[in-house]
Amino acid sequence: MKIAVLAGDGIGPEVTAQALRVLEALALPDLVLFEGDVGAAAYRRHGHPLPPETLAMARAADAILFGAVGDFSCDDLPRHLRPEQAILGLRAELGLFANLRPAAGFPGLEHLSSLKPEVARSIDLLVVRELNGDVYFGDKGERESAGGREGWDSMSYNEAEVRRIAEVAFRAAMGRGKRLCSVDKANVLETSRIWRETIIEVAKDYPEVELEHMYVDNAAMQMVKEPGRFDTIVTGNLFGDILSDQASACVGSIGLLASASLGERQTEHGTFGLYEPIHGSAPDIAGQGKANPVAAVLSLAMLLRHSLGLEQQAGWIERAVEGILDDGVFGGDLGGSASTGDIGDAILSKLQ
Amino acid sequence: MKIAVLAGDGIGPEVTAQALRVLEALALPDLVLFEGDVGAAAYRRHGHPLPPETLAMARAADAILFGAVGDFSCDDLPRHLRPEQAILGLRAELGLFANLRPAAGFPGLEHLSSLKPEVARSIDLLVVRELNGDVYFGDKGERESAGGREGWDSMSYNEAEVRRIAEVAFRAAMGRGKRLCSVDKANVLETSRIWRETIIEVAKDYPEVELEHMYVDNAAMQMVKEPGRFDTIVTGNLFGDILSDQASACVGSIGLLASASLGERQTEHGTFGLYEPIHGSAPDIAGQGKANPVAAVLSLAMLLRHSLGLEQQAGWIERAVEGILDDGVFGGDLGGSASTGDIGDAILSKLQ
Ligand SMILES: CC(C)[C@H](C(=O)O)[C@@H](O)C(=O)O
Numbered sequence A, B: 001m002k003i004a005v006l007a008g009d010g011i012g013p014e015v016t017a018q019a020l021r022v023l024e025a026l027a028l029p030d031l032v033l034f035e036g037d038v039g040a041a042a043y044r045r046h047g048h049p050l051p052p053e054t055l056a057m058a059r060a061a062d063a064i065l066f067g068a069v070g071d072f073s074c075d076d077l078p079r080h081l082r083p084e085q086a087i088l089g090l091r092a093e094l095g096l097f098a099n100l101r102p103a104a105g106f107p108g109l110e111h112l113s114s115l116k117p118e119v120a121r122s123i124d125l126l127v128v129r130e131l132n133g134d135v136y137f138g139d140k141g142e143r144e145s146a147g148g149r150e151g152w153d154s155m156s157y158n159e160a161e162v163r164r165i166a167e168v169a170f171r172a173a174m175g176r177g178k179r180l181c182s183v184d185k186a187n188v189l190e191t192s193r194i195w196r197e198t199i200i201e202v203a204k205d206y207p208e209v210e211l212e213h214m215y216v217d218n219a220a221m222q223m224v225k226e227p228g229r230f231d232t233i234v235t236g237n238l239f240g241d242i243l244s245d246q247a248s249a250c251v252g253s254i255g256l257l258a259s260a261s262l263g264e265r266q267t268e269h270g271t272f273g274l275y276e277p278i279h280g281s282a283p284d285i286a287g288q289g290k291a292n293p294v295a296a297v298l299s300l301a302m303l304l305r306h307s308l309g310l311e312q313q314a315g316w317i318e319r320a321v322e323g324i325l326d327d328g329v330f331g332g333d334l335g336g337s338a339s340t341g342d343i344g345d346a347i348l349s350k351l352q
């Protein structure tokens, strides 16, 4: 079993280091780790945020443990050399089409949310976001128009693309509350019309799942008003970008949330995928031991579950994290004073 | 001075009727009202949600007082005959390019929000949404692809379109807290790159306004975490659709929020525009006297201010509404028992 570790920039390496300590403690047999450069760090060393060697290493692995990318030093680079192109490049090149973003409150941490505690406590949802299509990867460019320079982008979804993500979403819903909300803008977009028609087709194979359609503007409203009403959400790349971040903000503790981006390839015991905290590289606090490694550790748990088939070990990690949060081991982001390493230590001792 | 009244469907006629009582009480000289059919009601009578006569009447007016459109009976109609096409048609045909959506908490009504009271109380923002461009009005259609049927839509903005909405937004910011947040997705979209570059150009003419750029995913996060940080927001049609509804949900009392959609044409004392509550037609409670007419009455206030130059009268109406809310005259949506007519009565007696 091969894991490519791409720690990246800012706090990425610090939080990933704690996840690796946890991985080591599990003493899994037959596990090989490879480390690669990505993001601003890779740009500085190789002239590109996603060098060919890194891409090859990622492709050869069963799973990728990703930290975070982004750095003030790159603000003035042309777009194709910016750190975030590394993540877009990995998604496109490796066919990572299914982004799973669970958002659920941690009991006792509701006060971190700007929502009323009873509303925050009710959140337990999963956003399934398509990652390989939509307006992200269509043709785009600049042209002259009667109104001066014009920027343009092409949005589209075809039936095969929608069916693929719909299957993931319906299966995920089957393993959760059996309710799926498909979010689109079918009153305006042709892309959404095909989206909705295909979702309705796929739904026939999942008669137990209660399917609802919601326009994205209404979904953004409901996500504030009554986020507890959602179980599983499936949506396209652009709306998923917005709604999954909104859902995380509703939970309130962004340093605690992890995500998986799955591909089509099956590994020996699961599905090829990339795992990362939803927080960014936070360059302003990098290198100070202030970063919360919980999201990185929970990303590792998702990796073990989805790519390596190690459900039991994933559960151990998740319970260890719940344990330290119950004990009040909080970093600065949660109003405590534990350092990155302290939190790693605490998780490790819970694991034992 | 001519006002076209398009009351529409569901609760539209009921709430508009209360706004018209208020207008009558102001006894403005030289005011002529025209009433037109729009939405599902217009489809039933004329076969189209925006009949040519209605469009002509709207075009000839100085301002349009709009209720709401939408009806269960239209769910199965082809898209071009659906009620919402009336509103898209009016925006496009009349060049209503600037949507102003103020969102501010009403003192004492913070408990209606799902946000913590101190967070809800801090909200006082204006979303300036572009309404005539973006992926809404680009070419779109369905085509065959390797993955089956494919829906596609074209997104674009040119410099002239962005400059026009930017001018509105910077001027609005000058009249408010002098802070403008421009929301885009410039790390992915070429449309957003032109958007951002043009905003930066226009900013040179408004050196007093503090300008910030934010990606839409981050904006959706901040709108939950710390909505009080926003003063004026400017964004494109699609992101504005999502963020303005999200902002309204943060305030919590959707029955109280109004909006203006302004065109380029100057009227004798202001700007041509359409004014409407942000709530929908709510067909489930139509005809029962349960609808809250406050948003319709506040839409009238916006109409008087922006299109007829009657700032004083607009202020009277707004203070009357604040007055009845202070007095606890609440409809069912605010946990009270006042009927649509009761609320209209209360506003009228405050006005006297
Ligand atoms: C960095 C950016 C291109 C990316 C996206 O929009 O997908 C990010 O916001 C995310 O959600 O992973």
Ligand SMILES: CC(C)[C@H](C(=O)O)[C@@H](O)C(=O)O
Residues within 6 Å of the ligand: A187, A188, A217, B084, B087, B088, B241
């Ligand atoms: C009805 C719909 C087409 C419309 C839009 O998306 O603009 C509505 O959501 C709005 O915001 O006025």
